[in-house]
Amino acid sequence: MLAEVLLSVLFVIVCVYFLDAKPKNLPPGLWGLPVIGYIFSMLPFPEQIKNLQRRFGDIASWRIGSRITILISDFATIKSALGHPNLAGRPDFFSFNIFSHFENMGIVNSNGPQWQHARRFALHHLKDFGMGKTSLEDTIIPEVNQLINEISKQEGEPMEISNALNQIVEEHKKSRIPHNPRDYIDAYLDQEEEKHNPNSSFKFELFDLLITMRDLFEAGSETTSSTFRWMIALMAVNPDVQTKVQAEIDAAVPRDRVPNLNDRKNLQYLEAMLNEVHRHASFIPLCIPHMVFEDTYLEGYVLPKGSIVMANISSCHFNPRYWKYPKIFYPEHFIDEKGKCMNKREGFLPFSVGRRVCPGETLARTELFLFTSAVLQQFTIKSPPGEKIVAETDPSKLIFNHVKPYKVVFERRIQTI
Numbered sequence: 001m002l003a004e005v006l007l008s009v010l011f012v013i014v015c016v017y018f019l020d021a022k023p024k025n026l027p028p029g030l031w032g033l034p035v036i037g038y039i040f041s042m043l044p045f046p047e048q049i050k051n052l053q054r055r056f057g058d059i060a061s062w063r064i065g066s067r068i069t070i071l072i073s074d075f076a077t078i079k080s081a082l083g084h085p086n087l088a089g090r091p092d093f094f095s096f097n098i099f100s101h102f103e104n105m106g107i108v109n110s111n112g113p114q115w116q117h118a119r120r121f122a123l124h125h126l127k128d129f130g131m132g133k134t135s136l137e138d139t140i141i142p143e144v145n146q147l148i149n150e151i152s153k154q155e156g157e158p159m160e161i162s163n164a165l166n167q168i169v170e171e172h173k174k175s176r177i178p179h180n181p182r183d184y185i186d187a188y189l190d191q192e193e194e195k196h197n198p199n200s201s202f203k204f205e206l207f208d209l210l211i212t213m214r215d216l217f218e219a220g221s222e223t224t225s226s227t228f229r230w231m232i233a234l235m236a237v238n239p240d241v242q243t244k245v246q247a248e249i250d251a252a253v254p255r256d257r258v259p260n261l262n263d264r265k266n267l268q269y270l271e272a273m274l275n276e277v278h279r280h281a282s283f284i285p286l287c288i289p290h291m292v293f294e295d296t297y298l299e300g301y302v303l304p305k306g307s308i309v310m311a312n313i314s315s316c317h318f319n320p321r322y323w324k325y326p327k328i329f330y331p332e333h334f335i336d337e338k339g340k341c342m343n344k345r346e347g348f349l350p351f352s353v354g355r356r357v358c359p360g361e362t363l364a365r366t367e368l369f370l371f372t373s374a375v376l377q378q379f380t381i382k383s384p385p386g387e388k389i390v391a392e393t394d395p396s397k398l399i400f401n402h403v404k405p406y407k408v409v410f411e412r413r414i415q416t417i
C-alpha cells in the first residue's frame, strides 16, 4: 500500500518535471517552480525586472507563474525582435483598460484581425485629420496661439505648465459640433458623452471603433504633453541649447508670425533638440509588452509561443555604444556631418519599431514642433529667481517617465501675437 502511494507520488513528480521541462535554448534567466515560476520578492514589478538585465544580460528570461517573460535591452536585438511578425501580439491574459471590458477591442491591447482593422482605421483617421497635411497645421496653429496667450497672462511669474496642452481639450469642448467630429479629439468627446446615455443607439461595432478613438486619445495626449513638459524643463536647465535654438528661429522665421511647417527644414537644430528630449525623457522606458504568436528564433535563442516580450527602450537611449554623452542633454547627438537632423539613428527608439510602431509619431512630432518653435520664438524659459529647477524623472511614477513637477518663468523675447 505504502509502496503504491509512494510510486504514485513519484509518478506525479516525474510527470510534472517532464511537463514542466524548460524549453531548450531559452534565454538565460529565472525559471523557478512549476505553476508559480520564480518569485523572489514583493518589490513592485518594475523594480524586480530591473535586476534581470544586470544578472543575465541583454536578452534574459523570467518565468512568472506559468508565463515566460523575455526582457531585451539591446538596440539591435530589439529591432530584430519587434520587427518580427511573430512578435506583433499583445498579451492576451489581461487588459490595461477596464473600460474595454477585457475584450479584444480598440487598438493598443488588441490582437489579430480586430487589431489590423482598428489600426488601419486609426491610421486612416490620423491621416484624414491631417497627418502630414496642411490641415493639421490649420488645426494646431490656433491652439499654439492660445497657448502663447495663456503664457502671456502669467508672463514673468513662476508658472506650472502641467495642463498647458490639456487646454486644447477644453477648447474642443467649447467649439465642437456633437457627432460631427473634426478630429479624433472630437470623436473621443462624442464617445465620452454616449457612454453616459442609456438610450445610446451606438452599436457594438461602433463601440469598438470608439474604443479605438479612446485609445488614440489616451495614447496621444499624455505622451505628447508630458514630452512637452520635459522640453520646457530641459530648456530652463540648458540655457546654451535654448539660446542656440532661438538664434536658429530668429534667422529662419520672420518676426511677424509664428513658425510653420515650411520652416521645418531650416530649423534642424530645433528638430535635433526635440529628438534629444525624446531620448533624454524616454517617456515610455519599457515598451508596451508584446506577445509571441509562435515559437521564434532570435540570436540563437528560442522565444516560446505565448511568452511576453519587454523591450527596454531607455537602455538603448543611454547606452554609451550609441551616444557620445549618454547622460548629457546634447542635441548634437542627432546632427549629421552635413548639419542635418537625423530622426532615425542607431540606439534611438522613442516610438518603438516593427508592426506595432506608434501610429501617432507624425502627429506627435508635428505638434511638438509647432508648439516648441512658437514658445521659444516668443519667450525665454528660466528657473524662477533664486531657484534652480531640475529636469529629472519623477520617482513616484512607476510606468512612464514623467518629469518632476516644477515651475518656470517665461520671459517675453518678441511679440507677434
Ligand code: HEM
Pocket: 082, 107, 108, 109, 119, 122, 215, 216, 217, 219, 220, 221, 223, 224, 227, 283, 284, 287, 288, 289, 350, 351, 352, 353, 355, 356, 357, 358, 359, 360, 361, 363, 364
Ligand atoms: C511623444 C509622443 C509619443 C510617444 C513617445 C509614443 C510612443 C509609443 C510607443 C513606444 C508605443 C509602443 C509601440 C510598441 O508596442 O511597439 C506606442 C504605441 C501607440 N501609440 Fe504612441 N507615442 C506618442 C504619441 C502618440 C500619439 C500622438 C498617438 C495618437 C494620436 C499615439 C498612438 C499610439 C497607439 C494607438 C499605439 C498602439 C499601437 C498598436 O498597438 O498597434 N501615440 N506609442
Ligand SMILES: *[C@@H]1O[C@H](CO)[C@@H](O)[C@H](O)[C@H]1NC(C)=O
Pocket: 197, 198, 199
Ligand atoms: C431616454 O429615453 C427615455 C424614454 O424615452 C427618456 O425619458 C429619457 O429622457 C432619455 N434619456 C436621455 C439621456 O436621452
Ligand SMILES: *[C@@H]1O[C@H](CO)[C@@H](O)[C@H](O)[C@H]1NC(C)=O
Pocket: 046, 049, 050, 051, 052, 053, 071, 073, 286, 312, 314, 315, 316, 318
Ligand atoms: C532599462 O535600462 C535602464 C538604463 O540602462 C535601466 O536603468 C533600467 O533599470 C532598465 N530597466 C529594466 C526593466 O531592466
